[in-house]
Amino acid sequence: MQRRTLLATASAMMMALAAPVLAQDEPLKVGFIYVGPVGDGGWTYQHDQGRLAIEAEFGDRVETTFIESVPEGADAERALTQLALAGNKLIFATSFGFMDPVINVAQRFPDVKFEHATGYKTAENVATYDARFYEGRAVIGTIAGHMTQSNKIGYIGSFPIPEVIQGINSSFIHARKVNPDVEMRIVWVYSWFDPAKEAEAANALLAEGVDVIMQHTDSTAPLAQAQAAGAIGFGQASDMAAFAPTPRVSSIIDDWSPYYIKRVQAMLDGTWESGSSWAGIGDGEVVIGEISDAVPENVKAEALALRDAIAAGEYHPFTGPLNKADGTVWLAEGETASDADLQSMNFYVEGITAQIPQ
Template sequence: MKRRTLLASAAAASILTLAAPAFAQDEPLKIGFIYVGPVGDGGWTYQHDLGRQAIEAEFGDRVETTFIESVPEGADAERALTQLALAGNKLIFATSFGFMDPVMNVAAKFPDVKFEHATGYKRADNVATYDARFYEGRAVMGTIAGRMTESNKIGYIGSFPIPEVIQGINSSFIHARKVNPEVEMKVVWAYSWFDPAKEADAAAALLAEGVDVILQHTDSTAPLAKAQEAGAIGFGQASDMAAFAPSPRVSSIIDDWSPYYIKRVGEVLDGTWQSNATWAGIGDGEVVIGEITDAVPAEVKEEALALKEQIASGEYHPFTGPLNKADGSAWLAEGETASDEDLSSMNFYVEGITAAIPQ
């Protein structure tokens, strides 16, 4: 097994040649990753790097992996992707939404390189997309939050106001209010995926408003640390964040990218890789509900796990009507479920959330 962290000096490394249709077995397939945060963030990037490590464990000397961490979204991402392509990586995973346009730009210049973009929606012959149905996990967390809040005020720290994050806010609120009609949802935007200082400030602002349960769509453990100080509860985001269990971290949403990464690398190696879009959830094992600790009453744990099983089996969809938009207009009729197209373009709150979505 070969592995190295790519440095700037590696940009001029020679380009590896692929055999057709499958990758040549006498040389390793070079695979690159770019991460929006550090591998030690304990959240989103940490989970993607576990997937990279799973590739190495599965394929051994048939692969050589490289990563560049803490890459800002924008021009820096385009430079990092170009660097990976020039270094001979023939499969590149770009693991943040804001890498989308840089991926498309670089992929057009390197048609022989295969690109995989996490959480995006733009594709090309050599660009595939993959995503997880995080909103399914948010439904389970929202159920626990609605049952456990004593103030009836739940806070949510958002990263950026994109459909993926809005889905999570709505799903959490819908399911919190299903079990507790008195619940209010307060939202603070960090405008960052990973910034512990901003996330801590956001958590402090929510706690000052009387929130006693915090959910987050940001990557650091800073909100859990603030919750711990205040005697509030929260949830692990992207990874288990078990260091804060049994409280304030009472459960978690865990992103397990390993099966997808292993599958796609295998397809490159055997010549069957194709550009497609994948959106997997609890039933596929990509969205995992972390241990629900004993800080959660047994009956609430049972209720949350029952919901998880209903979602996993396809018996229940978290966005099932009747549901209205925040402005009172009808969205989903009784028994109607949201389509993937509706969800992937979601730009509104559901009825009951009074905050405005930043434009």
């Protein structure tokens, strides 16, 4: 009897001792909600690559799950809650439209950390993250400025929101820097992903005499159309290497893995803190895809030098003197744009003749 009690006590003590060890061995559960399908080949695909990078980096120490194609709004709130209830301690929500649902769910799960992409609302347990795509646009804008023969560059925009407008301005500034005769034609398709419409937009631009197409939409349709017309373009979100060496002469890739790995590491170390991350080329979040042989060697070198200068923090793509399209002064000589200015950007820079749709 005594012996049994002793044994029981011992095993209880063992259990008690083992418990924290067990807890540590239990993998950190990390959840993701995606706005599109993993197979979209663009935005969501790249986020899922980031998720896989976490698995590759941490192995057994993490366990990741995702819910794809979650509509923004009510369904997002439920999906987030399900993820939290399933024991995920770190949840990434990868679309702007998930912003209010994330804030709502975060209030109900104070122990769970949330990471919201491209939004602007933070909380004790909600951090935001985004990438400085405009840095990459500066590099491919430089290539575009050199490569255009007709001096007309086309730009397919998704929605007239600050992120996209930053990209248009950055591309234009750097194209014009290397080619003062460059003009930019802009077409809005009001969708992030609509292959048929993107193709039509590309064709409309090509008919206008454009021979370089830049896009801030996710499908390869513009590249396919560019090829048929002998024009060039750039991969967007993912590398779109299937279209290299032409028409895809380079690409601007979203690489979320450095940030995701950093944040998971912080969770494992217990050092996670809320904040707003806006990383760019320097942190490896915006990657310039391989510049193909269709681009002359000197242009390639210039583009890579610009990339390295931005990465090293020696150069800011929005450095004065820069005027707004209406002729008013935006940045004085040597002045660089503040993040706050960029995040609410709703104007074109001087030289772009189009109007931003209101």
